[in-house]
Amino acid sequence: MNFEMIQAANARLDGHVRRTPMLSSPFLDDIAGRRVLVKAECLQHTGSFKFRGGWSAISALTPEQKQGGVIAFSSGNHAQGVAYAAREHGVSALIIMPADAPKLKIDNTRALGAEVVFYDRATEDRDAIGTALSRERGLTLIKPFDEPQVIAGQGTTGLEIAAQAEENNVENADVLVCCGGGGLTSGIALALAAKAPGLRVRPAEPSGFDDTARSLTSGQIEVNATTSGSICDAIITPSPGQITFPIMQKLCGPGLILSEDDTLRAMAAAFTRLKIVLEPGGAVALAAALYHPQDIPGDAVIAVATGGNVDAEIFAQVLQRFGTGN
Amino acid sequence: MNFEMIQAANARLDGHVRRTPMLSSPFLDDIAGRRVLVKAECLQHTGSFKFRGGWSAISALTPEQKQGGVIAFSSGNHAQGVAYAAREHGVSALIIMPADAPKLKIDNTRALGAEVVFYDRATEDRDAIGTALSRERGLTLIKPFDEPQVIAGQGTTGLEIAAQAEENNVENADVLVCCGGGGLTSGIALALAAKAPGLRVRPAEPSGFDDTARSLTSGQIEVNATTSGSICDAIITPSPGQITFPIMQKLCGPGLILSEDDTLRAMAAAFTRLKIVLEPGGAVALAAALYHPQDIPGDAVIAVATGGNVDAEIFAQVLQRFGTGN
Numbered sequence: 001m002n003f004e005m006i007q008a009a010n011a012r013l014d015g016h017v018r019r020t021p022m023l024s025s026p027f028l029d030d031i032a033g034r035r036v037l038v039k040a041e042c043l044q045h046t047g048s049f050k051f052r053g054g055w056s057a058i059s060a061l062t063p064e065q066k067q068g069g070v071i072a073f074s075s076g077n078h079a080q081g082v083a084y085a086a087r088e089h090g091v092s093a094l095i096i097m098p099a100d101a102p103k104l105k106i107d108n109t110r111a112l113g114a115e116v117v118f119y120d121r122a123t124e125d126r127d128a129i130g131t132a133l134s135r136e137r138g139l140t141l142i143k144p145f146d147e148p149q150v151i152a153g154q155g156t157t158g159l160e161i162a163a164q165a166e167e168n169n170v171e172n173a174d175v176l177v178c179c180g181g182g183g184l185t186s187g188i189a190l191a192l193a194a195k196a197p198g199l200r201v202r203p204a205e206p207s208g209f210d211d212t213a214r215s216l217t218s219g220q221i222e223v224n225a226t227t228s229g230s231i232c233d234a235i236i237t238p239s240p241g242q243i244t245f246p247i248m249q250k251l252c253g254p255g256l257i258l259s260e261d262d263t264l265r266a267m268a269a270a271f272t273r274l275k276i277v278l279e280p281g282g283a284v285a286l287a288a289a290l291y292h293p294q295d296i297p298g299d300a301v302i303a304v305a306t307g308g309n310v311d312a313e314i315f316a317q318v319l320q321r322f323g324t325g326n
Numbered sequence: 327m328n329f330e331m332i333q334a335a336n337a338r339l340d341g342h343v344r345r346t347p348m349l350s351s352p353f354l355d356d357i358a359g360r361r362v363l364v365k366a367e368c369l370q371h372t373g374s375f376k377f378r379g380g381w382s383a384i385s386a387l388t389p390e391q392k393q394g395g396v397i398a399f400s401s402g403n404h405a406q407g408v409a410y411a412a413r414e415h416g417v418s419a420l421i422i423m424p425a426d427a428p429k430l431k432i433d434n435t436r437a438l439g440a441e442v443v444f445y446d447r448a449t450e451d452r453d454a455i456g457t458a459l460s461r462e463r464g465l466t467l468i469k470p471f472d473e474p475q476v477i478a479g480q481g482t483t484g485l486e487i488a489a490q491a492e493e494n495n496v497e498n499a500d501v502l503v504c505c506g507g508g509g510l511t512s513g514i515a516l517a518l519a520a521k522a523p524g525l526r527v528r529p530a531e532p533s534g535f536d537d538t539a540r541s542l543t544s545g546q547i548e549v550n551a552t553t554s555g556s557i558c559d560a561i562i563t564p565s566p567g568q569i570t571f572p573i574m575q576k577l578c579g580p581g582l583i584l585s586e587d588d589t590l591r592a593m594a595a596a597f598t599r600l601k602i603v604l605e606p607g608g609a610v611a612l613a614a615a616l617y618h619p620q621d622i623p624g625d626a627v628i629a630v631a632t633g634g635n636v637d638a639e640i641f642a643q644v645l646q647r648f649g650t651g652n
Contacts, residue, residue, distance in 0.1 A: 021347055021369060026410075027437065042601040043347060043366075084352075104598070104650070111353065268638065272430065275368040275634035277601040308601030312594065312649050316642035323638050324430070 001148045001243055003194040006155035006187065009056040013156055016088070017052055018044050020157075022164040022302075025273040031290045031326065035300035037168055038286060039161055040276050042308030046108070048234070048282065049157055049184055049306050050074075050081030050144075056153025057142045058085045066091045071139040073097070073119075073126040075233045076105025077307050078144040083114035094139060096130055102233060102279075104311050121228045145183030146241030154184040158191025161302060165196055170300045172198040176256060176285035178306040179203030179212050180235035182244030188304070189251035199302065202253040204285040206232040206263065211239045212248065213255025221245050231260055231314075234281030234307055256288040256295060263287045264318045269325025270305065277315065282307035290325075327474045327569055329520040332481035332513065335382040339482055342414070343378055344370050348490040348628075351599040357616045357652065361626035363494055364612060365487055366602050368634030372434070374560070374608065375483055375510055375632050376400075376407030376470075382479025383468045384411045392417045397465040399423070399445075399452040401559045402431025403633050404470040409440035420465060422456055428559060428605075430637050447554045471509030472567030480510040484517025487628060491522055496626045498524040500579060502611035504632040505529030505538050506561035508570030514630070515577035525628065528579040530611040532558040532589065537565045538574065539581025547571050557586055557640075560607030560633055582614040582621060589613045590644045595651025596631065603641065608633035616651075 020043045028036045041049040058070060069092035072082040079095040086093035093114040097106060098121040110116055117133070119126050134141045143150060161175060175192065177185045182203070189201040203212045209230055214222040223239045230236045240248060263280050266287035270278045278286070285303040289296065346369045354362045367375040384396060395418035398408040405421040412419035419440040423432060424447040436442055443459070445452050460467045469476060487501060501518065503511045508529070515527040529538045535556055540548040549565045556562045566574060589606050592613035596604045604612070611629040615622065 018347065018349075021344065023344075023369060027434075040369075043349060047601050108353075271603055271641070272638065275373050275603040277597055277603065312598065312645040315597070316645040319638040319642040 001151055001247065003190050005148060005152040006159065006191050009149065009152035010156045010159055012059040013052060013055055013153065016055055017156065019160055020044055022168065023274045023276065027273045028269065028290060031269070032301065033293045034298065036289050037170065037300065037302045038274060039157065039302060039304045041157060041304060041306050042276055042278055042282055046080040046084050047307055047309045048077040048081065049154055050077040051084060052156050053150035053153035053183060054078065054081035054085035054142065057147065057149040058089050058091055060149045061140060065140045068138045068140060069093065070142050071130060071134045072142045072144065073130045074144050076101045076109065077234050077309060079105060079109040079114070080112060082142050083109050083112035087113045094133065096126055100228065102309065102311050105309050145181030146243045148243065151183050151187045151244065155187025155191045157184065157304065158188035159195060161188065162192055162195035162199070165199060165302060173298055173300045173302050174253060174296050175199050175201045175302045175304065176204045176288050177201055177304045178235055178282055178285045179205050180237040182212060182240040182248050184306065185252065186244040186247035189247060193251050200253045201251060202256060203248065204256045204258060204288045205235065206230045206284055207257050207259050209236045210255060210257045213257055215240050215245060216249060216252065216255055232263065232281035232284060234279060256292060258284045258287045262291045265322045265325050266290055267318050268322035271319060272324040276305065277308040277310065278305050279307050279310035327477055327573065329516050331474060331478040332485065332517050335475065335478035336482045336485055338385040339378060339381055339479065342381055343482065345486055346370055348494065349600045349602065353599045354595065354616060357595070358627065359619050360624065362615050363496065363626065363628045364600060365483065365628060365630045367483060367630060367632050368602055368604055368608055372406040372410045373633055373635045374403040374407065375480055376403040377410060378482050379476035379479035379509060380404065380407035380411035380468065383473060383475040384415050384417055386475045387466060391466045394464045394466060395419065396468050397456060397460045398468045398470065399456045400470050402427045402435065403560050403635060405431060405435040405440065406438060408468050409435050409438035413439045420459065422452055426554065428635065428637050431635050471507030472569045474569065477509050477513045477570065481513025481517045483510065483630065484514035485521060487514065488518055488521035488525065491525060491628060499624055499626045499628050500622050501525050501527045501628045501630065502530045502582060502614050503527055503630045504561055504608055504611045505531050506563040508538055508566040508574050510632065511578065512570040512573035515573060519577050526579045527577060528582055529574065530582045530584060530614045531561065532556045532610055533583050533585050535562045536581060536583045539583055541566050541571060542575060542578065542581055558589065558607035558610060560605060582618060584610045584613045588617045591648045591651050592616055593644050594648035597645060598650040602631065603634040603636065604631050605633050605636035
């Protein structure tokens with residue numbers, strides 16, 4: 001896994017991925033007490049950065065692998081990213097999803113042409129199910145994060161951040177990334193180490209699912225106590241990956257841990273001030289930027305808003321509870 | 327008023343305006359039965375295209391005019407656009423707003439440093455109030471639409487649409503624009519006539535406030551029967567302007583008229599499929615693209631999503647009522 005793979009993925013994604021905007025608002029700057037730049041990956045195809053990794057992995061398959069079809073396991077964003085990228089490549093896709101995934105994510109994955117198989121997040125091992133089905137049907141497994149071509153695809157976000165930070169005259173800043181298994185976090189870290197060494201990546205995680213923060217502190221891979229029970233369904237992966245963790249250990253600053261209330265309030269702030277829709281798991285980085293300013297150095301901070309696939313009822317509740325997010 | 331003024335405004339806006347993305351979703355294409363491209367001006371600074379016109383007008387003032395300050399009347403989006411552009415230029419701003427403007431727009435206009443004066447939309451004439459105050463205090467009036475430098479600023483949206491349509495291989499399409507007084511509509515029409523003559527602008531208006539559609543049909547400026555009573559507060563201007571109407575008459579196709587239900591449903595669809603926040607007055611063009619396909623020709627349509635300044639309570643109600651917008 002290296003920077004050259006990110007550059008190669010970037011070439012394969014050219015013309016297919018959306019270069020998402022870097023947004024800002026003087027109102028958010030006032031809340032945070034410094035400039036806040038928000039990389040709006042919720043505006044990516046399928047509503048999250050996962051399309052990048054899906055496209056990168058599928059576009060790198062051999063013709064034989066493409067003909068055989070792909071399989072992925074995911075709570076919903078990787079599912080949609082892989083399903084859409086597969087459809088655009090004319091490749092069939094089987095997606096294994098937790099039975100409690102948000103309805104919108106399940107519906108979308110099916111509507112994008114994928115076959116969906118469910119598992120129980122609390123009692124079943126999705127890796128084992130995925131491995132068995134992929135052997136049985138001759139499918140190529142596209143892992144959600146611990147897979148070099150997926151990390152390379154997510155890392156293209158970092159190339160854009162480097163360019164957009166320069167456009168905004170930001171040379172030194174923390175780059176906060178909503179972190180599950182670390183595919184996006186490690187990919188961005190590799191890209192920034194090469195292109196913008198003054199930008200330091202830091203993972204942001206929900207309280208109770210701070211495996212990456214704890215792993216960075218202890219120096220070894222730590223595991224969450226539970227595998228369900230957070231509203232941040234997109235990023236409650238049990239632990240960082242065998243490939244992603246060493247990269248994060250080498251390149252990332254300390255993790256940030258967010259309460260559910262701060263996360264939901266950040267969704268309201270993004271609604272009011274940026275006019276974008278964030279899902280809870282896509283809002284933890286912005287929550288850290290806005291409501292934990294004492295944990296962040298410098299005059300500017302960059303938050304990656306990773307996804308927006310949230311059910312309408314939940315979003316409505318968040319707005320009613322938190323208003324403008326001030 | 328001519329194309330060269332739009333090019334000049336574009337040069338003054340360079341580095342200050344946000345080049346907003348052209349978004350799309352296969353789900354929206356399915357609803358409309360053709361490709362739908364959405365120009366997301368809700369992601370512009372201050373949450374609407376109005377920042378373009380505000381910046382264009384203020385950047386074109388003489389040093390003496392800048393020192394004297396500016397005045398504007400607006401239901402809220404022009405107010406914020408002018409207030410923010412004025413603040414960035416170090417110019418003081420007085421904004422005249424209807425007393426029933428959305429709270430968010432009033433709060434934001436004040437927070438951006440402007441002084442706010444209210445009037446009654448049903449009984450008072452905002453033009454008369456604006457003219458009197460501007461004389462009394464020596465302020466330069468920045469009209470909301472019937473002002474060449476404002477039209478030139480809004481027209482820069484059309485330059486971007488021309489380039490983005492080409493990137494998307496769209497040569498012939500209707501370009502639907504949410505229309506109040508016609509500043510944005512006429513500006514985009516002028517830009518596209520010069521840069522992408524296969525793209526035809528059509529105004530989209532709320533039912534009961536279809537002054538521009540009727541004016542285009544009758545060949546003379548028609549006036550709405552009422553001046554309040556629509557949820558689309560941003561675009562219930564009484565009639566097209568003396569400058570904007572002749573441009574629209576020459577360059578635009580027939581108007582489209584949208585029900586409140588279709589408009590609110592389009593807000594839900596934009597939430598679910600594009601992850602953007604639209605206000606009612608910013609969603610009528612998308613509503614036409616999605617739910618009136620029989621009134622639109624061709625394989626593709628472009629809808630300009632003009633603004634996203636909607637109160638959280640209203641947006642929550644829309645989501646609860648219309649779900650995914652399918």
